[in-house]
Amino acid sequence: MSNQPEQTTMDTTSADSVSDAPVDDGPIVVEPEPEEEIETPPPPDPPASSITFEPFTWYEVTSYCNTTNTGNGEPCPNLNTSTTEPMVYSNAGTVRMICGLCNKDRPILAATKLNPQPEMT
Numbered sequence: 001m002s003n004q005p006e007q008t009t010m011d012t013t014s015a016d017s018v019s020d021a022p023v024d025d026g027p028i029v030v031e032p033e034p035e036e037e038i039e040t041p042p043p044p045d046p047p048a049s050s051i052t053f054e055p056f057t058w059y060e061v062t063s064y065c066n067t068t069n070t071g072n073g074e075p076c077p078n079l080n081t082s083t084t085e086p087m088v089y090s091n092a093g094t095v096r097m098i099c100g101l102c103n104k105d106r107p108i109l110a111a112t113k114l115n116p117q118p119e120m121t
């Protein structure tokens with residue numbers, strides 16, 4: 001006869017449940033998302049008509065940068081920013097504006113023939 005007393009492993013770890021920390025049931029404060037400042041202005045309106053340059057003529061030229069990717073996925077800091085060059089020479093009738101920051105062509109928005117033409121000496 002085996003009278004083995006039943007091993008009753010009484011696991012009497014009284015469920016001393018971790019008393020929940022008092023919930024601070026104050027008003028839920030939703031931090032207002034700071035409105036992202038859009039540094040990139042909208043692209044300027046393209047010129048109504050194509051701009052032609054007379055050769056060997058000085059112009060005031062307004063152009064802007066439209067480089068949305070300078071090669072590293074980042075737009076040019078000059079993106080959509082138009083600037084006016086007060087004196088641009090048309091050479092043989094071709095004016096190319098190059099962005100100084102991304103070294104890409106800048107579309108020309110407007111060109112005004114200087115009047116009078118500057119005297120070249």
Ligand SMILES: [Zn+2]
Nearest residue numbers: 065076099102
């Ligand atoms: Zn640029």
